[in-house]
Every structure is written in structure tokens, then in C-alpha cells.
Amino acid sequence: MEQADAKVVERERRMRDMIARLPRASLVERKDITEDLILIKLDPQAPFDFKPGQYCTLGLESVERAYSIVSAPHEPQIELFVELVPLPDGVLTPMIWDLKIGDTMSIRPRAKGIFTMDESYRRHLMVATVTGIAPFMSILRSYLHREAGGHRFYVLQGASYHDEFAYREEMEEMASARPDTVVYVPTVSRPNEERNAGWTGARGRVNSIVEECVDRFGLSPDDTMVYACGHPGMIEDVKERLDPKGFHVMEERYWKQ
Ligand SMILES: Cc1cc2nc3c(=O)[nH]c(=O)nc-3n(C[C@H](O)[C@H](O)[C@H](O)COP(=O)(O)OP(=O)(O)OC[C@H]3O[C@@H](n4cnc5c(N)ncnc54)[C@H](O)[C@@H]3O)c2cc1C
Numbered sequence: 001m002e003q004a005d006a007k008v009v010e011r012e013r014r015m016r017d018m019i020a021r022l023p024r025a026s027l028v029e030r031k032d033i034t035e036d037l038i039l040i041k042l043d044p045q046a047p048f049d050f051k052p053g054q055y056c057t058l059g060l061e062s063v064e065r066a067y068s069i070v071s072a073p074h075e076p077q078i079e080l081f082v083e084l085v086p087l088p089d090g091v092l093t094p095m096i097w098d099l100k101i102g103d104t105m106s107i108r109p110r111a112k113g114i115f116t117m118d119e120s121y122r123r124h125l126m127v128a129t130v131t132g133i134a135p136f137m138s139i140l141r142s143y144l145h146r147e148a149g150g151h152r153f154y155v156l157q158g159a160s161y162h163d164e165f166a167y168r169e170e171m172e173e174m175a176s177a178r179p180d181t182v183v184y185v186p187t188v189s190r191p192n193e194e195r196n197a198g199w200t201g202a203r204g205r206v207n208s209i210v211e212e213c214v215d216r217f218g219l220s221p222d223d224t225m226v227y228a229c230g231h232p233g234m235i236e237d238v239k240e241r242l243d244p245k246g247f248h249v250m251e252e253r254y255w256k257q
Contacts, residue, residue, distance in 0.1 A: 027103050124153045133166075152182075205234070228251050
């Protein structure tokens with residue numbers, strides 16, 4: 001065996017041993033949204049604390065990856081919204097797709113991340129691509145559960161197809177129950193494709209509607225924090241559009257470009 005290969009094998013063995021010693025969480029629910037999007041619920045075998053907006057680190061065999069948490073801290077299970085990165089590029093997600101109810105994954109004992117709500121701002125503009133809605137769901141579920149008030153949330157979510165908005169119904173329910181608190185704008189980037197037939201909502205990539213939304217909702221950098229989550233290209237573009245206007249943009253990039 002070449003020396004470089006031996007190093008890789010040794011690193012994998014160490015990762016596998018480390019992952020085997022971590023706490024586990026069992027898969028208790030899976031809902032297929034599309035061919036490459038699922039919602040899953042995990043039951044952690046040890047108590048798992050987190051702040052809304054943070055992520056957990058899950059592992060199988062010798063691989064670990066980060067996942068923003070959809071559920072709020074008061075919920076008993078950890079809910080995640082996961083997109084498949086097919087083989088040969090994806091590593092952990094093809095393995096997650098093969099899991100059966102009752103199977104377990106490793107979970108690092110501590111949640112991580114600073115992509116959390118800055119309560120010092122009154123208004124919050126949250127921009128997501130598909131699974132990037134996850135931390136915003138957690139923040140909103142927690143906020144509404146606490147019956148907190150005084151803040152307003154504008155959630156913009158982009159996807160290629162309308163059937164990828166897994167939380168649309170819940171978001172629309174929140175928006176109609178608390179119109180003073182939640183505004184939800186889903187937008188599809190391929191409005192003319194057959195799969196989007198009948199779509200009457202916003203059109204275009206989510207980054208391309210962000211300035212129009214800022215104007216429509218009368219948002220100003222003085223009292224508005226902007227959060228962008230998911231696709232790194234979307235995040236870059238949102239920053240390019242809103243930085244010059246003086247907005248502070250917090251970001252959670254799901255991968256590197
Ligand atoms: C803080 C954080 C939170 C995250 N939260 C989520 C989440 O809530 N849901 C979720 O599905 N993923 C999330 N991710 C991405 C996740 O960690 C994995 O990278 C992803 O699930 C793919 O894992 P993989 O092992 O199959 O492929 P990887 O080995 O991680 O990636 C393979 C290749 O695909 C690219 N890639 C990764 N994800 C995507 C994607 N969604 N679309 C297109 N290309 C991609 C990578 O850049 C890489 O080139 C998050 C990442 C970070 C850093």
C-alpha cells in the first residue's frame with residue numbers, strides 16, 4: 001500500500017473509532033418530500049440542548065456532517081430537513097437515505113453555531129434556499145412557543161420547484177395566525193417548467209427578490225438584521241446587494257463553492 005493510502009486508511013480508522021464512542025440518536029420518523037429531500041426526526045439517547053438556529057453534527061461509519069436543526073428546543077425530537085447529494089459526490093447523505101426507522105447515527109453532544117436570533121433588532125429578514133429554512137423554522141417555532149412579542153420576521157425562501165417548500169403550510173399558518181409577526185414569501189426560480197404549473201406566487205431566485213422585499217416591507221438597516229442560509233452563491237449575492245445599503249448580514253453557508 002502506498003504511504004498516502006495508508007494515511008487515509010489510518011485517518012478513517014481513527015474517525016470510525018471516535019464516532020463509535022459518541023452518543024447515538026435513533027431515526028424515529030422520515031417523510032419524503034421529493035426524490036432528494038426528506039424530513040427526519042431523531043430521538044437522542046442522551047439529553048441534547050441547543051439554541052434555535054444552531055446545528056448538530058451527525059455521523060455514520062467514518063463520516064460526520066453538520067445539520068441545522070428545524071425543531072425548537074422545547075420539542076422532544078430533533079427534526080432535520082436534508083437534501084440528498086447523490087453518489088459519487090455525496091458521502092453521508094446517500095447513507096442517510098438508506099437508514100431505516102430504528103437505525104442510529106452518532107450525534108456530537110454539543111450543538112454548535114452562532115447563527116441565532118439577535119433580539120436587539122426589532123425586525124428580521126431571513127433568506128433561505130430550500131433546506132436553509134431549517135434554522136429559521138427553529139427560531140420561529142421557539143419564538144411563537146414562548147409567546148414572545150415585539151419582533152417581526154420576514155422569511156424569504158427560494159427553490160427551483162414549489163414542491164420543495166416542505167414547511168410552506170406551517171409557515172403560512174404562522175403568517176395567518178400572527179400577521180403582525182410573520183411574513184412568508186416563497187419564490188420559485190423555474191416558474192415556466194411543467195412541475196411548477198399552477199404556481200401563482202413569487203418568481204425568480206430568492207436573492208433576486210431581496211431588494212424588492214426590502215423596499216416593499218420598508219426595512220431599514222437601523223432596526224433590521226438580515227440572515228442568509230443555504231446556498232453559498234445566494235449568500236454572496238444577498239451580501240453584495242444589501243451590504244452597500246448598510247444592512248448587517250449574518251450567514252450560514254451549507255457548503256463551499
Ligand atoms: C452549518 C451547516 C449546516 C448545514 N445544515 C444542513 C441542513 O440543514 N440540511 C442539509 O441538507 N445540509 C446541511 N448542511 C450540509 C451538510 O453538512 C452536508 O454537506 C450535506 O448533507 C451533504 O453531505 P454529503 O456527505 O452527502 O456530501 P459532502 O461530502 O458534504 O458534499 C459533497 C459535495 O456536494 C456539495 N454540497 C453539499 N451540500 C450540498 C447541497 N445541499 N447542494 C449541492 N451541493 C452540495 C459539497 O460542497 C461537496 O462538493 C449544512 C452544512 C453546514 C456547514
